[in-house]
Amino acid sequence: KNEVEQSPQNLTAQEGEFITINCSYSVGISALHWLQQHPGGGIVSLFMLSSGKKKHGRLIATINIQEKHSSLHITASHPRDSAVYICAAASNFGNEKLTFGTGTRLTIIP
Amino acid sequence: DTAVSQTPKYLVTQMGNDKSIKCEQNLGHDTMYWYKQDSKKFLKIMFSYNNKELIINETVPNRFSPKSPDKAHLNLHINSLELGDSAVYFCASSFPPPDTQYFGPGTRLTVL
Numbered sequence: 001k002n003e004v005e006q007s008p009q010n011l012t013a014q015e016g017e018f019i020t021i022n023c024s025y026s027v028g029i030s031a032l033h034w035l036q037q038h039p040g041g042g043i044v045s046l047f048m049l050s051s052g053k054k055k056h057g058r059l060i061a062t063i064n065i066q067e068k069h070s071s072l073h074i075t076a077s078h079p080r081d082s083a084v085y086i087c088a089a090a091s092n093f094g095n096e097k098l099t100f101g102t103g104t105r106l107t108i109i110p
Numbered sequence: 111d112t113a114v115s116q117t118p119k120y121l122v123t124q125m126g127n128d129k130s131i132k133c134e135q136n137l138g139h140d141t142m143y144w145y146k147q148d149s150k151k152f153l154k155i156m157f158s159y160n161n162k163e164l165i166i167n168e169t170v171p172n173r174f175s176p177k178s179p180d181k182a183h184l185n186l187h188i189n190s191l192e193l194g195d196s197a198v199y200f201c202a203s204s205f206p207p208p209d210t211q212y213f214g215p216g217t218r219l220t221v222l
Contacts, residue, residue: 030207030208031207031208033210033211035213037151041198041215041216041218042213042215042216043200043202043213043216044213045210045211045212045213048208048209048210050208084151086153088153090207090208095158095165095166096207096208097155097158097166097168098143098155098211099155100152100153100154102150102151102152103151103152
């Protein structure tokens with residue numbers, strides 16, 4: 001079992017739908033990262049959070065430290081949101097090593 | 111200006127060869143990383159350097175040797191390449207963690 005689990009693995013939705021991607025982790029963390037990998041392969045950091053909630057445009061990330069769970073939400077989804085979304089847990093053992101989830105492949109249909 | 115750059119973007123080589131991948135960042139970051147993304151798109155940390163000092167060295171074969179000539183550069187040298195080394199290798203950088211990491215465009219290595 002991975003230390004970081006994501007669900008769903010694949011998600012297809014219609015344009016405009018509200019999207020939720022979940023991430024659960026079993027390790028102690030100092031922070032939780034959400035990354036986006038474009039179809040072309042490039043990786044962009046979306047959020048880094050250690051508590052509460054962060055918002056950037058149509059993207060919202062939340063984390064519940066007690067439940068060891070984080071969610072990434074996309075409001076008013078658009079075909080350009082189609083990508084792989086990856087969560088990564090930063091270890092709290094001092095070296096801040098990132099352990100990655102397996103990713104969620106999101107496809108938004110026009 | 112590209113924040114984190116890697117060269118080459120593609121690398122095709124024969125088994126047994128030695129190759130290097132270069133990474134440079136112009137963000138003034140202290141910490142740099144190498145990640146490997148396998149054929150199933152799973153990312154895994156290989157190495158991390160902070161101010162030219164190795165701080166993470168995962169269970170990577172010693173055929174892989176990172177070299178950091180200065181804090182803006184972290185190169186990856188691979189000896190005696192094997193088929194299983196075929197993957198996409200990403201360099202990244204950040205201020206001392208935990209902090210947002212900025213990724214390079216990746217280097218797709220194919221070993222024939």
